Amino acid sequence: MSSCKEVAKIALAYWADRPLHPKDNxxxxxxxxxxxxxxxxxxxxxxxxxxxKSAWTRAMGILIREKKGAAHTGWLPKVASxxxxxxxxWINGAKEEEALWLLAHKIPCFIIHKVPVSELYLFTEDxxxxxxxxxxxxxxxxxxxxSFDHLVIKTFxxxxxxxxxxxxxxxxPVLCAQDRGLSDPIMQGWLGSRHVALDKIQYFSLxxxx
Amino acid sequence: xxxxxxRPTDVGFDSHxxxxxxxxxxFGYYDMPTVNDAMTFMLPPFPNLHTCLVTSGSKTxxxxxxxxxxxxxxxxxxxxxxxxxxxxxxxxxxxxxxxxRFDPMKSLQHYDSHRLWLxxxxxxxxxxxxxxxxxxxxAWESLPPxxxxxxxxxxxxxxxxxxxS
Numbered sequence: 340m341s342s343c344k345e346v347a348k349i350a351l352a353y354w355a356d357r358p359l360h361p362k363d364n365x366x367x368x369x370x371x372x373x374x375x376x377x378x379x380x381x382x383x384x385x386x387x388x389x390x391x392k393s394a395w396t397r398a399m400g401i402l403i404r405e406k407k408g409a410a411h412t413g414w415l416p417k418v419a420s421x422x423x424x425x426x427x428x429w430i431n432g433a434k435e436e437e438a439l440w441l442l443a444h445k446i447p448c449f450i451i452h453k454v455p456v457s458e459l460y461l462f463t464e465d466x467x468x469x470x471x472x473x474x475x476x477x478x479x480x481x482x483x484x485x486s487f488d489h490l491v492i493k494t495f496x497x498x499x500x501x502x503x504x505x506x507x508x509x510x511x512p513v514l515c516a517q518d519r520g521l522s523d524p525i526m527q528g529w530l531g532s533r534h535v536a537l538d539k540i541q542y543f544s545l546x547x548x549x
Numbered sequence: 550x551x552x553x554x555x556r557p558t559d560v561g562f563d564s565h566x567x568x569x570x571x572x573x574x575x576f577g578y579y580d581m582p583t584v585n586d587a588m589t590f591m592l593p594p595f596p597n598l599h600t601c602l603v604t605s606g607s608k609t610x611x612x613x614x615x616x617x618x619x620x621x622x623x624x625x626x627x628x629x630x631x632x633x634x635x636x637x638x639x640x641x642x643x644x645x646x647x648x649x650r651f652d653p654m655k656s657l658q659h660y661d662s663h664r665l666w667l668x669x670x671x672x673x674x675x676x677x678x679x680x681x682x683x684x685x686x687x688a689w690e691s692l693p694p695x696x697x698x699x700x701x702x703x704x705x706x707x708x709x710x711x712x713x714s
Contacts, residue, residue: 352663353665353666356663356664366712366713369704369709369712369713370709371703372692372701372702372703373701373702373703373704374568374698374700374701375564375565375566375567375568375689375700375701375702376567376568376569376571376639376642376700378685378689378702378704379644379645379646379685379686380635380642380646382646382685382688382704382712383645383646383647383685384635384646385712386654386680386681386682386712387647387648387652387654389680389681389712390654390670390671390681391653391654391666391670393670393671393681394666394667394668394669394670394671395666395669397666397669398665398666398668398669399666409662409665414593415593416593416594417593417594417595417596418592418593418594418595418596418615418616419616420597420616420617421614421616421617423617423618423619423672424671424672425668425669425670425671425672426653426656426657426667426668426670426671426672427617427619427621427657427668428657428658428659428660428667428668429621429623429624429657429658429659429660430588430660431585431586431587431588431659432585432587432588432659432660433659433660433662434590434662435589435590437660437662437665438590438592438660439593441660441668442592442593442615442616445616446668446669447614447616447617447619447621447657447668448614448615448616448617449612449613449614449617449621449623449657450586450588450612450613450614450615451584451585451586451610451611451612451623452586452588452610452611452612452613453584453586453608453609453610453611454602454609454610454611456609459609462602462611467602467603467604467609468601468602468603468604469603469604469605470579470603470605471578471579471582471603471605471622471623472575472578472579472622475620475621475622476619476620476621476622476656476672477575477578477622477650477655477656479673480574480575480578480645480647480655481574481575482573482574482575485574485575485644485645486645486684486686486687487574487644487645487646487684487686488573488574488575488644488645490565490566490567490644490686491567491571491573491644494565494566494567496566496567496570496571496644497569497570498570498571498572498573499570499571499572499640499641500572500573500576511583511584511585512583512585512587512626514585514586514587517589518587518588518589519586519587519588520588521588521589521590521591522586522587522588523611524598524600524611524613524615527591527592527595527615528591528594529595529598533596534594534595534596534598535594536594537594537595537596
């Protein structure tokens with residue numbers, strides 16, 4: 340961690356927000372006899388802390404190596420395939436130089452775009468899912484795939500299914516067409532099977548091959 | 550000490566159980582979305598497009614990536630100032646101990662420039678031998694009921710050592 344103090348020189352905010360858990364006293368709890376729920380919550384919290392520390396160290400390693408903040412200001416000729424062992428981010432609302440930095444470091448980047456009703460005919464029916472869970476990685480949390488939830492069925496544990504919407508805004512943010520226009524892959528230059536700019540690069544590079 | 554390896558044993562009783570009611574791990578994931586689909590800049594050219602459509606209620610969204618073929622869950626946006634943390638009341642926690650759709654260790658979130666490292670979190674792999682991905686469930690050693698408690702046990706020592714080293 341001492342070498343990571345260099346981070347402070349690059350961006351004090353990153354150092355101030357560095358993940359500190361798990362601490363030694365949190366780990367002591369694991370020894371001895373425990374209630375199952377306590378063990379589950381404690382281990383889950385420790386594992387979260389370890390994942391977070393690992394992610395922070397990896398990202399800070401890049402910042403130290405590059406000796407600058409997480410912003411890519413140069414030209415990126417094209418988007419390379421991501422390293423899919425990382426979770427990645429939704430880049431809607433991110434600044435351009437931040438998103439380019441993530442893409443340059445092969446972090447999986449995802450974009451959500453609201454499709455106007457008038458354009459729905461452009462999509463074939465078999466590509467539509469009825470909710471955000473279908474075929475998504477979060478399906479692993481479902482009780483059919485989740486060992487913890489599977490226990491509940493086996494042991495007749497009571498379920499708390501009381502709804503709680505308090506932490507979610509009730510309305511979508513108000514965005515004008517200009518704010519959201521470029522979340523559409525077509526507006527980004529995607530022509531259905533290829534990107535218009537890569538097509539041009541290929542076309543203009545043809546003479547060099549002969 | 551050798552790394553933790555799950556070896557199922559039948560000790561005649563099973564204390565893998567919860568004393569209080571809790572939430573399913575998937576709780577909240579199917580709620581109606583609040584979406585931020587802002588995008589105000591052009592991406593560099595991308596050779597591949599990975600996309601799918603989600604229709605929920607009367608709205609349709611296109612979820613796509615210029616660099617990843619994975620299908621990612623969209624967690625939605627949360628209220629300003631909201632901080633993801635473990636609930637104080639046990640009955641509001643999930644069975645597997647994760648923190649719900651805004652848990653950045655479980656699902657990718659909207660980019661936060663103050664916590665740029667969240668994109669570098671390793672995806673969960675059920676087959677991974679890394680200690681942060683092994684289910685505590687597998688390291689649980691059941692103890693016989695005591696003083697009316699049927700949920701007592703201890704964690705495998707190799708698992709604890711690996712977790713704390």
